[in-house]
Amino acid sequence: xxxxxxxxxxxxxxxxxxxxxxxxxxxxxxxxxxxxxxxxxxxxxxxxxxxxxxxxxxxxxxxxxxxxxxxxxxxxxxxxxxxxxxxxxxxxxxxxxxxxxxxxxxxxxxxxxxxxxxxxxxxxxxxxxxxxxxxxxxxxxxxxxxxxxxxxxxxxxxxxxxxxxxxxxxxxxxxxxxxxxxxxxxxxxxxxxxxxxxxxxxxxxxxxxxxxxxxxxxxxxxxxxxxxxxxxxxxxxxxx
Numbered sequence: 001x002x003x004x005x006x007x008x009x010x011x012x013x014x015x016x017x018x019x020x021x022x023x024x025x026x027x028x029x030x031x032x033x034x035x036x037x038x039x040x041x042x043x044x045x046x047x048x049x050x051x052x053x054x055x056x057x058x059x060x061x062x063x064x065x066x067x068x069x070x071x072x073x074x075x076x077x078x079x080x081x082x083x084x085x086x087x088x089x090x091x092x093x094x095x096x097x098x099x100x101x102x103x104x105x106x107x108x109x110x111x112x113x114x115x116x117x118x119x120x121x122x123x124x125x126x127x128x129x130x131x132x133x134x135x136x137x138x139x140x141x142x143x144x145x146x147x148x149x150x151x152x153x154x155x156x157x158x159x160x161x162x163x164x165x166x167x168x169x170x171x172x173x174x175x176x177x178x179x180x181x182x183x184x185x186x187x188x189x190x191x192x193x194x195x196x197x198x199x200x201x202x203x204x205x206x207x208x209x210x211x212x213x214x215x216x217x218x219x220x221x222x223x224x225x226x227x228x229x230x231x232x233x234x235x236x237x238x239x240x
Contacts, residue, residue: 004221004225005221005222005225005226008218008219008221008222008225009218009222011214011218012215012218012219012222014039015211015214015215015218016215017039018039018211019208019211019212019215021037021038021039021062022204022207022208022211023208024037025037025199025204026199026201026204026205026208028197028199029197029199029201029204030196030197031101031172031197032100032101032102032103032115032172032194032195032196032197033069033099033100033101033102033172033194033195033196033197034069034101034172034197034198034199035064035065035066035069035100035197035198036064036065036197036198036199036200036204037062037063037064037065038062038063038064038065039061039062039063040061040062040063061164063164064163064164065198066085066163066164067198068082068083068084068195068198069195069196069197069198070195070196070198071083071190071193071194071195071196072193072194072195072196073192073193074192074193074194075192076192077137077138077139077191077192078103078104078105078106078112078137079102079103079104079191079192079193079194080102080104080139080155080189080190080191080193080194081102081189081190081193081194081195082100082102082157082183082187082188082189082190082195083187083188083189083190084183084184084186084187084188085159085163085183085184085187086157086158086159086183086184086187087099087100087157087158087159087174087183088100088101088102088114088120088155088156088157089120089121089155089156089157089158089180090113090114090118090119090120090121090173091118091119091120091121091127092118092173094175095175096121096180097118097169097173097174097175098158098166098173098174098175098176098180099114099172099173099174100172100195101114101115101172101195102194102195103115103194104120106130109129110129110130110131110132111127111128111129112127112128112129112130112145115171115172116171120155121155121156122145122153122154122155122156123143123153123154123155123156124153125156126153128145128152128153128155129152129153130145130147130152131147131149131152134147134148134149135147135148136148138191139155139189139191140189141188141189141190142154142188142189143155143156143157143189155189157182157183157187157189158180158181158182158183159180159181159182159183159184159187160176160178160180160181161178161181162178165177165178
C-alpha cells in the first residue's frame with residue numbers, strides 16, 4: 001500500500017543529490033581546469049511480495065566529463081595548460097595530488113606553486129625552483145622549465161588507467177589509489193594559456209530547472225498518496 005510513497009521518496013533522494021551536483025557545476029563554471037560532473041543512476045528492483053515487483057531509483061556514482069575545456073590566452077608565462085589527457089603534480093602534507101589547473105606562480109623561495117601555494121613537482125619528485133635573479137621563464141611542450149641560465153626541471157605530468165576512480169579532495173586537486181603513469185606523448189604543455197571549466201552554463205541551468213520540477217512532481221505523488229490513504233482509513237473507520 002505504501003510502495004508508491006517509497007518509490008517517490010527514492011526519486012526525491014536522488015534528485016536532491018543531482019541538484020547538489022548541478023549546483024556545484026554552476027558554482028565552478030569559471031574555475032580553472034574544472035570538469036563537469038553528472039550523476040549515474042541505476043534501477044533497483046525489489047520484491048515485497050511473491051508476485052509483486054517494485055522499481056526504485058539509486059544514485060550510484062558521480063561521473064566526470066574528461067573533455068578538455070576552452071583555452072584562454074593570458075600571456076602570463078606562469079600560466080600553463082595541458083592540451084591532452086594528463087595532470088600536473090603538486091606536493092601536499094598528505095602526499096602528491098594531481099590537478100588540471102595550471103595557474104602557477106612563484107613563492108618567496110622561488111618555488112613554482114599552484115593557486116593554493118602547493119609546490120609543483122618535477123619528474124624527479126622535487127619542487128621546481130627557479131634560480132635567483134632569473135626572469136625569462138620558458139616552458140616547452142614536453143614540460144621542461146627553463147630560464148636564461150638553462151633548464152631547471154621537467155614538470156611531472158601523469159595520467160591514470162581509470163580517471164573516473166580519482167577522488168576529488170577540493171581546490172581542484174585529485175588523488176588516486178592507482179599508480180600514476182606518464183602522460184601520453186600527444187599531451188603537450190601550452191605556456192601562457194589556461195584551461196577553463198568545461199561546464200556549459202545554459203545546459204546546467206536547464207538541468208536545474210528540470211530537477212526542481214521533477215522533485216515537485218514526486219512531492220505531489222507523495223501528497224496524493226498520503227491523502228488517499230488518510231481518506232481510506234477514515235472511510236473504513238466509519239464502516240467498522
